[in-house]
Amino acid sequence: MTLVVILYSTNITADGNHGDFQCYSSDPEMGDSAYWASEAIESFAQNQFEEAIHIVDACFDVFATEAVIMQKELDANKVKYPPIGRVTRNEKEKIHKNYAVNDVSMALWAKARSLEEIGKINLAKNAYSKCMFLAHGRAWDPKGWFWNPAADCVNRARKLLE
Numbered sequence: 001m002t003l004v005v006i007l008y009s010t011n012i013t014a015d016g017n018h019g020d021f022q023c024y025s026s027d028p029e030m031g032d033s034a035y036w037a038s039e040a041i042e043s044f045a046q047n048q049f050e051e052a053i054h055i056v057d058a059c060f061d062v063f064a065t066e067a068v069i070m071q072k073e074l075d076a077n078k079v080k081y082p083p084i085g086r087v088t089r090n091e092k093e094k095i096h097k098n099y100a101v102n103d104v105s106m107a108l109w110a111k112a113r114s115l116e117e118i119g120k121i122n123l124a125k126n127a128y129s130k131c132m133f134l135a136h137g138r139a140w141d142p143k144g145w146f147w148n149p150a151a152d153c154v155n156r157a158r159k160l161l162e
Contacts, residue, residue: 021058033063033103040110049114056111060104067104067134074098074136082138086145095138095146105137109149112156121160128157 025035036059043052082095095102112127131153138146 023059037103066100105134
């Protein structure tokens, strides 16, 4: 029962019913949440902002619970934040173990950025605030390094508040 209270206190839920996007990967090499986040990121990168938002909202409730639980456990156990930049193979493996936090933080980043791009600033602020909560999340850049979606969300939200 405490778990329900924790999840509601974080106020991380999807906006509306978006049942037509398939939340599950058909690629045996890619997990479901990674597929979902990568589809949102790809839509954002192609300036398909409404589609990116739709994808995040379609599956958010499927993946957010695990990410919130993982983040809270990492915080409760005072686990050091993962590094950013280039990392060793061992560090990379440790980062990948936080897959739920990684994928949900990245999806929220794509949604927040998309909302900002289409001028929905109040909704963007809300999405940025959800992203900030997932501070252990890391995103892999194809150039060979990790970055922190939550830190970028903090910076972008701060600019919107100025």
